[in-house]
Amino acid sequence: MSETMTDISAIKLSNAQIAWRAAQDIEDGAYVNLGIGFPEMVAKFQPEGKQAIFHTENGVLDFGEAPKPGEEDWDCINAGKKAITIKPGTAFFHHADSFAMVRGGHLDVAILGAYEVAQTGDLANWSTGKGGVPAVGGAMDLVQSAKRVAVLTDHVTKKGEPKLVASCSLPLTGVGCVTRIYTSLAVVDVVGGKFVLREKIPAISFDELQALTGAPLHVEGEVADLICPEL
Amino acid sequence: MSETMTDISAIKLSNAQIAWRAAQDIEDGAYVNLGIGFPEMVAKFQPEGKQAIFHTENGVLDFGEAPKPGEEDWDCINAGKKAITIKPGTAFFHHADSFAMVRGGHLDVAILGAYEVAQTGDLANWSTGKGGVPAVGGAMDLVQSAKRVAVLTDHVTKKGEPKLVASCSLPLTGVGCVTRIYTSLAVVDVVGGKFVLREKIPAISFDELQALTGAPLHVEGEVADLICPEL
């Protein structure tokens, strides 16, 4: 698999490109929660004319961009403890109200990272199972209750192992919760316990992609080319 | 019993006097909910130097007195739908938060009316069991969760039947919830499934009072004279 690895590191999408692709699917006016880290980039790539409203677990809806360095107000942060800003339309609320939004199914989309996603939609993204200090945050709440749960991830681990798998080996974050996976090579939906390939980058063949995926990729109708701007 | 009835109608306390007596037991700074109707009078009789804070189910804490006629703002009402006013310290909140205060045990005292109170502390005050339109309001929430539940009532019904009974015959509002009963003749505590007489009006003898009470009145220590100002 090392040969393939060399290949894909040259052709795979960057994290920014994966985030860009995910951003294209967000409807105008959608309420969206972005996971800490790489998923946060999605906010930057909303297409013209579409404006999502972002929610952060610690009690802010419809917040603005990061402030300039030196202008941070540390009472105004997001779930990643990064400074944010207010803008017209921002609302503050307490943590129980914030998770009432989550648990009550009011979020249209939650976008998270993953260690593994199973073909059943099971997600593992909170614990490597290796000991150390466990930490879960709001992920378990988000994945069980947002109307649509999408994952952004490299298609394979740094060691080249598949992250899309038949069943997760790591501790689960949620059961049957993921509906779409945006990877560095493809867009894959979870439908009825199966991975259905929707898009792949033109530079990789179906068979090569399948070899990098831990469970069968099904095709239903067209597989579109996954083409992103340089980012 | 009609002879006794004649007697007691002349010597019994007025509703205002019963409310006055109940007001004497409210600590300074206590959070208090007063039931609709006659218990509302308690607010008027707080002793000098003691200031309770009143809660009303529909989302107001620490409200002021009734406005002058013609100056009502019908967005500012109490649970009895009577107009109230704001004052320094008033807070508004929604219904779930209001009953979080109740259910969470944050009220020091709830004072309600009664059809019947049993020696076990069971209370019946919401349904005469006769058909018609049933209505419960917030009584069941209040009686199960306030730190202290007191009842204000005539000692007997209009027909002269005891309202303090061995066990309630009417549909219950709550089980084992009442701890003190202020009647038109006496102050009675509920202790370990028994009525314990604390105070009685001087004009009635223990035996006369017992004859008007549907379960044994116990005496533990002194029975004080129940003396109220003319009201």
Place this chain on the structure above:
Amino acid sequence: MDKTIASVREAVSVIPDGATVMIGGFGGSGAPIELIHALIDHGAKDLTVVNNNAGNGHVGLAALIEQKRVKKLICSFPRSADPRVFTEAYLAGEIELELVPQGTLAERIRAGGAGIPAFYTATSYGTELAEGKPTEEFEGKHYVRERWLKADYALIKAELADPHGNLTYRMAARNFNPVMAMAATYTIVQASKVVELGGIDPEHVITPGIFVGSVVEVAKPAQEEELNRAEAVYP
């Protein structure tokens, strides 16, 4: 994104026969009279209505009941200064009543909005309103298990609204409105004033827009109490 709609008529036109509709207010305080009257004009019937009360006089919820649009009412206190409309319908067997203790009603609605399908409360334990419900003992005290309450639509009266649906309320007119806004699939708001985005301080927002479907401005809304004192009848 702009959730504002031009008229109460248009706002309620989405409500079909048979819908479950939460209506905010406690008595007349916070009751969205103009939305209710528009719902009467719209004509939807066989409704299940959730409200603390059962209407007063011949306007608002009482008028909706008088027009025979309500199949079932879920409430805590179906009495008022003039409860005749409900009382007669109920005693004639024309309307079903589910009586719920007021705090349990508020919490069931909040649970519906917060994704909590069931919770335990001491309220009503040992009473006939707990009959048939599971009970359990926690730390020596008895509790009744209650289920969430959700609705297809909520009709809400707010004071200020912005185009994203952020809301404030006026005094005790807040009452059930914020929790009902959470518990409905689609929440329709009448606001005394629609302000521009940013017109509500982020710290003063009571209902964030995520809970709101549409907003219509009704300047100088009717107050049920005043209508009843004037012996108004609708339609």
Place this chain on the structure above:
Amino acid sequence: MDKTIASVREAVSVIPDGATVMIGGFGGSGAPIELIHALIDHGAKDLTVVNNNAGNGHVGLAALIEQKRVKKLICSFPRSADPRVFTEAYLAGEIELELVPQGTLAERIRAGGAGIPAFYTATSYGTELAEGKPTEEFEGKHYVRERWLKADYALIKAELADPHGNLTYRMAARNFNPVMAMAATYTIVQASKVVELGGIDPEHVITPGIFVGSVVEVAKPAQEEELNRAEAVYP
């Protein structure tokens, strides 16, 4: 009635060894640093602490842990920019950890304040954090039963307070503070400014005074993030 107290030292002096203490804040935002430092000075030990996190650097909650006052921590996310203090104590077996999903933590605390001994949530169903907990199916979806969380004391950071304990918060520093204020037997508040009664608009009160035991003014409170950037250590 006046709930104001002159100093943070006096305010926390009521907290005994072995107490369960909720501490508001999400990371450094809303963390009552001065109250925590006063608690360190006070010396109470064997504490069970409820907080979203496990401290950062060597101030605030991290300092309380570093001083070996915390027997058990209930939190959702014991990581931070500099989590060494907790990590070392945990890996050395010196501190017990109960890990709770963040929304479940908030709701368990709210339930503690609202008199709800248990509730059902879909969160954590099928995961190892649900092991040993009762589960149930409602309307085709699986849920886990969670218990309320209460505390003896809560340490809260507010923006404005009045003498009756009515509170407002500043921006996202609100977070866990209002629900923790509800869930503790006795809530101790540090406010950036104590205003006179009536100094907070009744519609802008976030925590009504009924949930507050005492209030101490801490003008210009420290911000954990800034202390850590300055590499501060307490004591």
